[in-house]
Structure formats: structure tokens, C-alpha cells
Amino acid sequence: MFDIGSRVRTKTRHSGHTRLPHYLENKSGVITAMLGRYPLPDAVVRDGARAVESTLYTVAFRAPELFPDGSSDVVYADLFAAYLEADA
Amino acid sequence: MSGHDHERSAAVSNQVKAFVARLESAGLTTEAELDAVVERFLLSARPENGYRVVARAWSDPHFKAALLADANTAVRTLGIDLSHWSDVRLRVVENTPELHNVIVCTLCSCYPIALLGPSPAWYKSAEYRARAVRDPRGVLAEFGVVLPEQTRVAVWDSTADARYMVLPVRPSGTEGWSEAQLAQLVTRNGLIGTASV
Numbered sequence: 238m239f240d241i242g243s244r245v246r247t248k249t250r251h252s253g254h255t256r257l258p259h260y261l262e263n264k265s266g267v268i269t270a271m272l273g274r275y276p277l278p279d280a281v282v283r284d285g286a287r288a289v290e291s292t293l294y295t296v297a298f299r300a301p302e303l304f305p306d307g308s309s310d311v312v313y314a315d316l317f318a319a320y321l322e323a324d325a
Numbered sequence: 326m327s328g329h330d331h332e333r334s335a336a337v338s339n340q341v342k343a344f345v346a347r348l349e350s351a352g353l354t355t356e357a358e359l360d361a362v363v364e365r366f367l368l369s370a371r372p373e374n375g376y377r378v379v380a381r382a383w384s385d386p387h388f389k390a391a392l393l394a395d396a397n398t399a400v401r402t403l404g405i406d407l408s409h410w411s412d413v414r415l416r417v418v419e420n421t422p423e424l425h426n427v428i429v430c431t432l433c434s435c436y437p438i439a440l441l442g443p444s445p446a447w448y449k450s451a452e453y454r455a456r457a458v459r460d461p462r463g464v465l466a467e468f469g470v471v472l473p474e475q476t477r478v479a480v481w482d483s484t485a486d487a488r489y490m491v492l493p494v495r496p497s498g499t500e501g502w503s504e505a506q507l508a509q510l511v512t513r514n515g516l517i518g519t520a521s522v
Contacts, residue, residue: 275486308462310477315485
């Protein structure tokens with residue numbers, strides 16, 4: 238479980254189905270909301286209705302760190318706990 | 326739409342046809358029955374739903390606060406049925422003079438169809454999905470929206486079980502307007518963030 242406001246780091250994508258976008262691999266962000274528990278898509282493709290659930294968070298990323306030549310200020314994405322680890 | 330997208334959608338469409346044929350041959354459903362389900366769904370999924378939500382939020386500060394806190398519950402009070410989304414969480418993000426929000430689904434084409442109606446082709450295009458998250462100001466300029474430099478831009482990537490709708494800024498000069506009048510100002514692109522209203 239992560240608290241609102243805590244810093245997290247996204248993991249590296251595994252080779253199977255996942256809802257962690259490429260551009261958000263290995264990036265630091267801040268938890269801004271907890272949306273509840275949902276079946277983990279990475280497990281749904283394998284286990285269907287018996288898939289494990291994972292807590293879904295909204296994570297804010299500083300956009301210039303994602304896209305140095307971009308024009309957004311912040312990017313929010315909804316990411317499962319399984320994609321995140323605590324960031325020091 | 327790229328050739329690759331086209332080939333992929335043709336392959337999916339063939340898979341769906343084969344699947345429907347199997348269901349029919351097993352006596353589980355008919356094509357007419359499936360068409361009726363889709364038609365009922367699309368009848369209730371209209372951008373006018375989103376326009377009503379925005380007009381109410383502009384008119385009633387209590388509704389607006391409830392909408393931003395728990396959109397599923399708030400839109401239910403307007404009689405808008407989100408039940409076909411089952412567990413999908415609806416979130417409404419508010420534009421202000423200081424912050425402009427843009428919605429995208431970089432992984433596929435997630436979109437609150439019940440409030441916005443069927444999504445426009447550009448929303449599903451590989452180009453919008455790649456560029457909206459990286460260069461939203463450039464994309465917005467192409468839609469005719471030029472933001473003041475001091476306005477911050479937030480991009481919401483609908484990567485999972487939540488769907489997002491933008492609450493645009495109420496235009497000035499609309500004091501005293503009825504909700505029905507206000508609803509007519511709102512556009513579908515305004516609810517995605519690619520128009521100012």
C-alpha cells in the first residue's frame with residue numbers, strides 16, 4: 238500500500254500483457270489518488286475471472302522528466318501497485 | 326489511420342465475425358439480438374449527457390463539488406446510467422485559468438462513451454495517442470486552442486479502470502443563463518480537452 242503523496246518508481250515492463258506504458262517505465266512519480274482494487278490486467282489474460290486484484294493508483298509524473306522536448310507540465314496515469322515500488 | 330492499424334482492425338473484425346458465427350451455431354444468440362444490444366447501448370451513450378453534467382456543474386456549486394469528489398454518484402443523480410461500465414470509475418477534472426486538462430489513452434482508446442458518445446476517429450489514432458501526451462500544446466494549437474503561456478497543461482492517460490472527462494471553464498458573459506442554454510455551449514472536444522468549451 239502507498240499513501241497519497243508518497244514517491245514511487247515504476248518497474249520495467251515484463252514481456253507479457255501489461256497496462257504500464259513504455260514511456261512510463263523506470264520513472265519516478267507521486268501518488269495522487271487511490272482508485273480501489275481491480276483485477277490486474279497482466280493476470281487477467283492468463284487467469285480470466287480468477288485473476289488476482291491489485292490496488293490502482295493515480296500517479297503524477299513531471300512531464301519534462303518524461304519528455305525533455307515536450308510541452309506538458311504534468312502527466313497523470315493510473316497504475317497498479319504491481320507496477321510500482323517505493324522510491325527513496 | 327496507418328496501414329498497420331487497418332490490417333490489425335481487419336484481423337480483429339474477422340475474429341469477431343468467427344466468434345459470432347460460433348455463438349449463433351451453438352444457439353446462444355443471433356446477430357439481430359447482438360445488433361439490438363449495441364443499438365440500445367449507443368442510444369443512451371450521447372455527448373448530450375456530458376453537456377448536461379457540465380451545465381449543472383456550472384450552475385450548482387454543490388453539484389460541482391460532488392462531481393469532482395465522486396463523479397459516478399453525482400451523474401447518477403442526473404439519471405445518467407453508467408451501469409454498462411460495471412466497475413469503471415468516472416473522474417472529472419476541472420479546467421481553471423491556471424490549469425488546462427487533456428484526456429488521452431496512450432495504450433488503446435479508453436473513453437467515457439456514456440457521457441461523450443462514440444469516440445471520434447482522431448481520439449483513437451496512433452498520432453493523437455502519441456502526441457497528446459508529449460506535446461499537448463502543439464496538438465491543442467492544431468485544434469485551434471492556444472493557451473496562455475502561464476496556463477499549466479495536465480495530461481491524463483487513461484491507462485486502467487478509470488475514465489476521464491474535462492469540466493471546461495464557464496465562458497464569461499453567461500451569467501444568468503439557464504442550464505439548457507449553457508449545455509448548448511459545450512462541445513465533445515471540450516469534454517476531452519481539445520476545445521476550450
